[in-house]
Amino acid sequence: MTMSEFHTLFQNGLSKQNAGLVQLLGLCPLLAISNTLVNALSLGLATMLVMVAASGAVSGARHFVPHEIRIPVFVLIIASLVTVVDLVMNAFVHPLYLVLGIFIPLITTNCIVLARADAFASKNRPLHSVVDAFAMGLGLTMVLVVLGGMRELAGQGTLLSGIDLVFGENAQPFVLHVLPDYQGFLLAVLPPGAFIALGLLIAAHNWNKARADQRARAAVPAAA
Amino acid sequence: MMQLIKAASRNAARTGIILLIFALTATAFLVFTFTQTQPAIERSQQAKTLALLGQVLPPALYDNDLLDSQKSMPPDELLGTRQPSSMWVARRGEAITAVVLEAIAPDGYKGNIHLLVGIDIDGKLTGVRVTAHTETPGLGDYIERSKNPWIDQFVGKSLLEPDARHWKVAKDGGHFDARAGATITPRAVVKAVKRALEYFAQHRAALVAPPPKAAPAAKPAAPAKPETPAKETPAS
Numbered sequence: 001m002t003m004s005e006f007h008t009l010f011q012n013g014l015s016k017q018n019a020g021l022v023q024l025l026g027l028c029p030l031l032a033i034s035n036t037l038v039n040a041l042s043l044g045l046a047t048m049l050v051m052v053a054a055s056g057a058v059s060g061a062r063h064f065v066p067h068e069i070r071i072p073v074f075v076l077i078i079a080s081l082v083t084v085v086d087l088v089m090n091a092f093v094h095p096l097y098l099v100l101g102i103f104i105p106l107i108t109t110n111c112i113v114l115a116r117a118d119a120f121a122s123k124n125r126p127l128h129s130v131v132d133a134f135a136m137g138l139g140l141t142m143v144l145v146v147l148g149g150m151r152e153l154a155g156q157g158t159l160l161s162g163i164d165l166v167f168g169e170n171a172q173p174f175v176l177h178v179l180p181d182y183q184g185f186l187l188a189v190l191p192p193g194a195f196i197a198l199g200l201l202i203a204a205h206n207w208n209k210a211r212a213d214q215r216a217r218a219a220v221p222a223a224a
Numbered sequence: 225m226m227q228l229i230k231a232a233s234r235n236a237a238r239t240g241i242i243l244l245i246f247a248l249t250a251t252a253f254l255v256f257t258f259t260q261t262q263p264a265i266e267r268s269q270q271a272k273t274l275a276l277l278g279q280v281l282p283p284a285l286y287d288n289d290l291l292d293s294q295k296s297m298p299p300d301e302l303l304g305t306r307q308p309s310s311m312w313v314a315r316r317g318e319a320i321t322a323v324v325l326e327a328i329a330p331d332g333y334k335g336n337i338h339l340l341v342g343i344d345i346d347g348k349l350t351g352v353r354v355t356a357h358t359e360t361p362g363l364g365d366y367i368e369r370s371k372n373p374w375i376d377q378f379v380g381k382s383l384l385e386p387d388a389r390h391w392k393v394a395k396d397g398g399h400f401d402a403r404a405g406a407t408i409t410p411r412a413v414v415k416a417v418k419r420a421l422e423y424f425a426q427h428r429a430a431l432v433a434p435p436p437k438a439a440p441a442a443k444p445a446a447p448a449k450p451e452t453p454a455k456e457t458p459a460s
Contacts, residue, residue, distance in 0.1 A: 035361070065246075066239050068239060069239050069243050072243065073242075073246050076250050080250040080253055083254055087261040090265050091265045092264060156362070186360070186362045
């Protein structure tokens with residue numbers, strides 16, 4: 001794998017084809033679980049883990065899977081991996097498992113995972129597929145984290161609340177009370193807040209892209 | 225024609241077998257993970273129950289294995305339960321010191337609020353925790369101990385203190401605080417806790433009866449009359 005291929009895959013995953021901001025895939029967990037930073041980060045990482053493992057497995061098995069049954073096989077692979085993640089989280093980070101609840105099994109139905117398996121991993125070598133899945137997952141996680149941070153800050157005035165669910169009671173002091181004595185802003189915590197915050201993020205992303213395009217267009221004639 | 229059908233069925237069989245192999249591999253993988261994680265999952269579930277029980281019972285009250293003391297209770301209107309619920313019995317030495325009941329407040333803002341209510345032998349609350357609810361996040365969820373110490377005000381209360389007229393939220397002229405803007409939720413919790421205390425008072429004799437084998441030891445605890453605070457039969 002060359003450096004430029006690597007670069008392209010990351011550029012697609014993080015920005016150009018970002019799952020959350022451009023492809024708008026996998027919005028169900030994105031909107032439901034992004035009410036705090038810790039929740040968002042945890043679900044993002046779990047999704048990324050499943051994507052990387054699923055893409056690697058799909059790519060490795062791609063020569064053995066007849067075209068007609070590729071979707072059932074991919075779903076089977078993804079569902080098994082999700083179940084493994086579900087069991088492992090239940091066993092080792094139980095409190096967090098209780099918070100994320102139904103959204104872990106629902107990673108199975110997250111279309112971004114199947115989309116990368118079918119659109120990329122089934123046609124590319126394992127290394128490329130794994131890197132692609134990692135970049136896509138990272139892009140999604142970043143959007144989730146920003147969204148979670150925005151909503152938590154606006155909704156509760158804190159950051160990293162619930163970190164004790166991951167690292168135990170001792171992590172409690174890491175919770176940042178950014179706005180002390182904050183009364184809370186319910187809209188940000190409830191589902192509409194997720195749509196509004198995502199809308200703002202997409203707008204910012206598009207604005208940024210439009211500016212970059214404009215600069216590129218301006219630069220071309222000058223160079224010519 | 226025959227040839228075509230033959231080729232198609234051979235192809236279908238091949239596809240089926242491939243699918244089967246994938247399914248078997250995935251199943252084996254899952255079985256392996258399941259057997260590897262099962263003990264840890266059970267442990268964390270028990271630890272969670274124990275931690276919750278520890279929050280409603282002061283450690284000084286018991287030295288027995290609480291998980292072991294779990295009993296099933298028939299559904300009861302006062303507990304708000306429609307299905308059998310659990311009860312745990314705290315003992316120090318042989319003497320029963322407290323019980324923990326599961327209760328449900330059916331009239332929360334958005335449905336049932338599940339509670340764990342610790343009551344000592346004198347009918348005083350040792351602690352109350354909300355275990356599950358669907359109240360509005362950020363508004364009605366201050367009943368969760370992790371969000372707000374509100375629920376601590378039940379500790380030490382009994383049917384005598386405050387008296388029946390004051391077993392209400394402050395807004396209704398009662399003893400218990402509630403945050404402005406969200407009174408339905410605490411009202412439901414206060415009512416459910418009171419009913420759990422009444423349940424304990426009514427069933428006290430049965431609930432704190434010594435285990436059958438140690439029975440002959442003695443003093444028949446007079447069955448408390450309904451609504452009678454447990455206090456009137458002092459513990460050992």
